[in-house]
Amino acid sequence: MKTFGLKKGMLLASVPFFLSLDAAAGPNFDQASKNARAILGSLVAADTTNPPGNEARAVEVGVKRLKELSIPFEVTDFAPKRQNLVARLQGSQQKKPVLILAHLDVVGTTGQKWHSDPHQMIESDGFLKGRGVFDDLGMAAVGIEVLALLKEQNVPLKRDLILAWTGDEESGGAGIQYLLQNHRKSIEAEFALNEGGGLHLKNSSDKLDRVTLQNSEKTYNDFEVVARGIPGHSSVPLKKNAIYRLSEALARLNQYQFPLVMSPTLRRYLKLSADLEDKEMAAAMKAAAKAPGNPPPDVLKVLESKPYTAALLRTTCVATLISGGTRENVLPSEARANINCRILPEQSVQEVQQILRKVLTGGKEGSGVEVSAAAPLQSSPASPLEGPLVPAVEKVLKEMGAGAVPIVPTMSLGATDGRYMRLAGIPTYGLNPIATSKDDHETVHGPDERIPIASVRRGVEFLYRLILELNR
Numbered sequence: 395m396k397t398f399g400l401k402k403g404m405l406l407a408s409v410p411f412f413l414s415l416d417a418a419a420g421p422n423f424d425q426a427s428k429n430a431r432a433i434l435g436s437l438v439a440a441d442t443t444n445p446p447g448n449e450a451r452a453v454e455v456g457v458k459r460l461k462e463l464s465i466p467f468e469v470t471d472f473a474p475k476r477q478n479l480v481a482r483l484q485g486s487q488q489k490k491p492v493l494i495l496a497h498l499d500v501v502g503t504t505g506q507k508w509h510s511d512p513h514q515m516i517e518s519d520g521f522l523k524g525r526g527v528f529d530d531l532g533m534a535a536v537g538i539e540v541l542a543l544l545k546e547q548n549v550p551l552k553r554d555l556i557l558a559w560t561g562d563e564e565s566g567g568a569g570i571q572y573l574l575q576n577h578r579k580s581i582e583a584e585f586a587l588n589e590g591g592g593l594h595l596k597n598s599s600d601k602l603d604r605v606t607l608q609n610s611e612k613t614y615n616d617f618e619v620v621a622r623g624i625p626g627h628s629s630v631p632l633k634k635n636a637i638y639r640l641s642e643a644l645a646r647l648n649q650y651q652f653p654l655v656m657s658p659t660l661r662r663y664l665k666l667s668a669d670l671e672d673k674e675m676a677a678a679m680k681a682a683a684k685a686p687g688n689p690p691p692d693v694l695k696v697l698e699s700k701p702y703t704a705a706l707l708r709t710t711c712v713a714t715l716i717s718g719g720t721r722e723n724v725l726p727s728e729a730r731a732n733i734n735c736r737i738l739p740e741q742s743v744q745e746v747q748q749i750l751r752k753v754l755t756g757g758k759e760g761s762g763v764e765v766s767a768a769a770p771l772q773s774s775p776a777s778p779l780e781g782p783l784v785p786a787v788e789k790v791l792k793e794m795g796a797g798a799v800p801i802v803p804t805m806s807l808g809a810t811d812g813r814y815m816r817l818a819g820i821p822t823y824g825l826n827p828i829a830t831s832k833d834d835h836e837t838v839h840g841p842d843e844r845i846p847i848a849s850v851r852r853g854v855e856f857l858y859r860l861i862l863e864l865n866r
């Protein structure tokens with residue numbers, strides 16, 4: 395671990411004389427968004443493709459900026475050349491801190507057809523393009539410039555505002571796990587704002603049509619199934635064959651459906667995003683949201699006709715890898731499969747394991763099939779929808795003239811650093827301040843990743859106002 399702090403005399407030396415005049419003039423969002431774009435360009439150029447990550451290169455960009463701003467920070471090494479950066483703007487501590495979380499690593503571009511160098515940010519057709527501009531370097535850049543603006547404006551805060559730039563989100567979350575295990579105090583907060591949800595634009599327009607607030611994620615867990623049989627010469631087949639046992643077990647899993655869970659998040663999601671779907675789906679979503687218990691079968695059938703909607707309703711477990719046998723002419727003694735489960739926050743991982751065991755063994759002792767967790771089991775609870783965040787977001791949207799935009803709680807099917815945060819007891823909400831459309835979303839992890847240029851300025855203003863609102 396390396397620690398950098400405020401050096402003596404640094405504060406005095408770097409505070410410009412005109413600060414008070416500037417404060418009277420109010421925050422300069424245009425300048426702040428220019429700064430955010432410059433930081434974003436440098437973060438893209440740092441090329442933090444994971445693996446290997448090299449997040450230290452991106453941390454350097456943040457360190458330089460924080461030193462200019464005289465904002466204290468801490469750099470932690472979680473692996474060679476891999477670092478997290480945590481900065482803190484001190485408040486009066488009448489209320490608990492708020493944390494802005496963003497990850498620095500990006501996914502690779504191998505085999506993708508980009509129209510420009512992915513690690514040189516460009517402006518074209520009203521977009522900023524480059525690997526990571528959306529996921530998640532944009533939020534990192536906006537976050538640091540909001541800290542800068544609050545500092546410049548000398549805004550009195552009731553809460554400390556923490557900014558954490560983490561590494562390794564894209565492959566396991568080693569960065570956030572390191573912070574939670576070794577520097578928990580530095581990121582302790584009433585709640586955190588993270589990627590995974592946020593301001594959403596109607597396609598090819600600058601109109602907000604909703605704000606998604608990701609308050610839960612399905613939990614990722616792998617299980618291994620091993621079927622055993624009696625080995626021998628394949629010229630004399632035996633009933634107890636490992637490959638047949640495994641295939642029968644997997645066929646049972648394919649037929650099985652985990653129980654339907656109508657959680658509060660799901661109900662609100664179905665109700666508030668119904669109007670964005672086609673007529674039949676919209677009607678089904680509204681009916682399901684209103685149904686006192688589980689939706690009627692005809693409604694369920696429509697919901698389940700779309701794989702994405704279907705995956706929101708239940709825990710899912712699916713076979714993803716298979717291996718078995720040793721030779722063409724030898725009866726296999728063993729066959730294995732990996733079962734990848736995505737578990738609803740309302741269901742315990744232990745319960746899923748029990749169900750899985752029952753389904754795969756057919757409920758029979760001596761089935762020759764064993765099920766075990768591939769890694770220590772973990773689950774991640776949903777973050778509460780009550781509290782100061784939702785009213786604050788509503789108020790800021792109104793102030794910014796966005797009109798009545800629904801705030802839709804969502805559960806992600808994938809996973810972000812948020813799962814470790816929630817597991818550690820820090821409520822976490824996906825709320826990216828940079829407004830993007832469905833088309834922009836489709837560039838994430840793909841070629842020509844992009845965000846609308848205009849969304850940077852709006853994002854800085856939104857997050858700045860939101861922080862002010864949370865400090866009233």
Ligand SMILES: [Zn+2]
Pocket residue numbers: 497529530563589810
């Ligand atoms: Zn991400």
